[in-house]
Amino acid sequence: MRFLESRCRVDNILDDLEPLFREMYSHTGRPSIPPEQLLRASLLQVLYSIRSERTLVEQLDYNLLFRWFVGLSMDGKIWNHSTFSKNRDRLMQFEVATLHLDSKNRILCYDLVSVGSMTASIVHPREVYKSALLSTASGLVFLHNLCRAPHKLCNVKLPVM
CATH class of the missing domain: 3.40.140.10 (Cytidine Deaminase, domain 2)
Structure with missing residues (x-):
């Protein structure tokens, strides 16, 4: 139940940041990892003391609760750890x-x-x-x-x- 409440709070915060995210990312070219998913995954990394992006991506590959929190489908493709790192660095510039x-x-x-x-x-x-x-x-x-x-x-x- 706490996880559900946390997800609702994070949804509200990310809704407020939506105009900033829309301005930051181009709608042309190759699609990148959505900033909402980057922030959600980074939040999981901090809350669950996951030491590296590689381990976080592995967790996202098989942990359904993590997938749900980040907003990924059950059978969706998971990002490469280096792609995640590059996109996160660009978001935190x-x-x-x-x-x-x-x-x-x-x-x-x-x-x-x-x-x-x-x-x-x-x-x-x-x-x-x-x-x-x-x-x-x-x-x-x-x-x-x-x-x-x-x-x-x-x-x-x-x-x-």
Whole structure:
């Protein structure tokens, strides 16, 4: 019964994230693993202390409860562990950016500084200050957002550096 309640809660959360997922994935080209299934499988990996993606994919191959929770059919094909890892890494990609401000704190431009993972993103101060000097900014705001640039999330058109 608890598993059923957990599935309902996860369904509600993923429904709220649906517009973001729709924007992230292209509808053309080769289909990838749906982001909802990636998140559900990652949640199972954490909750059941499954040590690797290879083991998780093996569990999904024969555990019907896991298949149901992730949203796979009983006889559906299971992903390759490397495909799962690559798709999960793409889903968990972060962007580090700066907003350049003028002396009245108006936004001059948006500058994507680095793209990294959830655990690490390399930003060199020299590059940040160089772009700030070129745009004659008097202030900087550092942004660290999941997957989408801030100008896309808030629907504001900003000049890109």
